[in-house]
Amino acid sequence: MPQLDFANPLVLSQVLWMLVIFGALYVLVTKVALPPVAQVLADREAAIAADLEAARKLKEEADAALAEQERAAARARAEAQAAIREATEAAKAEAAKAQAALNARLSAELAAAEQRIAEAKAKALSAIRSIAAEAAAEATAKLTGLAPDPAAVVAAVDSALAARQEG
């Protein structure tokens, strides 16, 4: 086995050369190779952390804006509902007023009409009285041949009319 042939001077010299090569590699790796990697990794980590921080901040801003927008929407909705309620109430009041006015007018007209009817009725009644008295006087004159006392006829008609109206 060549590895165990320690009589070969190359076995020793390869070890000595290895120490030289390994030592040089160690120095090279420590001084030249590793620092940039550490730098790049640190930079990247910092950049990612900064990006995450910025994203977090933006999200916070967006959340705040969303909340503000929702608040504004709620406020607008409340305002709109208040306006609708107000308008409805105003319209109702208006309608009630109009209704009252109409009622008043109608009742006034009704009263006037009733009064006219009563007047007409009275007029008609008084006309009936004279016609009835005349008719009664004529009927009496025809039946009895006597001219009745007009005042008595009128009194009789009046009492008869009063009796009918009561009956």
Place this chain on the structure above:
Amino acid sequence: MAAEGKTIDALSQFALSEVAAGFANSNLYMLIAGVAISSLMVLGMRRRERVPGRLQSLAEVSYQFVHNMVDEQVGHEGRRFFPFVFTLFMFVLFGNMLGMLPYAFTFTSHIAVTFTLALVVFILVTAVAIALHGAKFFGYFLPEGAPLWLAPIIIPIEVISYLSRVVSLSVRLFANMVAGHVMLKVFATFVVLLGSLGGIGLIGAAAPLALNIALVGFEFLVAFLQAYVFAILTCIYLHDAVHLH
């Protein structure tokens, strides 16, 4: 070639040869590994992009892989050992991986090489432990709460197990790399020997060829795993040195 003489010579691949005065072929591959590691890190990090390209990703992944390993095994105090563990891991990993190239020399298949690396780790770990804990370090060999009359038995056992770290660390890597390469070469020789028979031999050669293909994949796994094991055991020893149990 191993098959030329119709015999199986699986060990010739480990033979050292001189490239220049005292500079062996294994040293050449150490140099290649060193240059490859430096190139990966330096070229990969040339642009220092925030979104890394392929080579930069590879450099960063190797950095983070070893960094996490040191962080998890040694803890926060292990930070200053990170460059050492990184160099060690990459050196062994590239040595193992370069060994998978055809005609390449696998320097981690030499016990002298792995033993020296293990010795470097051992000396570092012991030096760190003594520097941090002074004489208290020697209490390491007599665990707290152990009855004093057992000391004559426990102390030698602890000392031997402490010293055997060097052996186990170096032999594990060396044996794994040698065994894999020997198997690869033996089955490759079978393929050549059976193939030269013609006819039935060609059919027979298919089996070792298939086996070799599977072995190559397996060997890549072993190459990575052994580098990982070497580095993580170094981290565990460093943890022991920093925290003393």
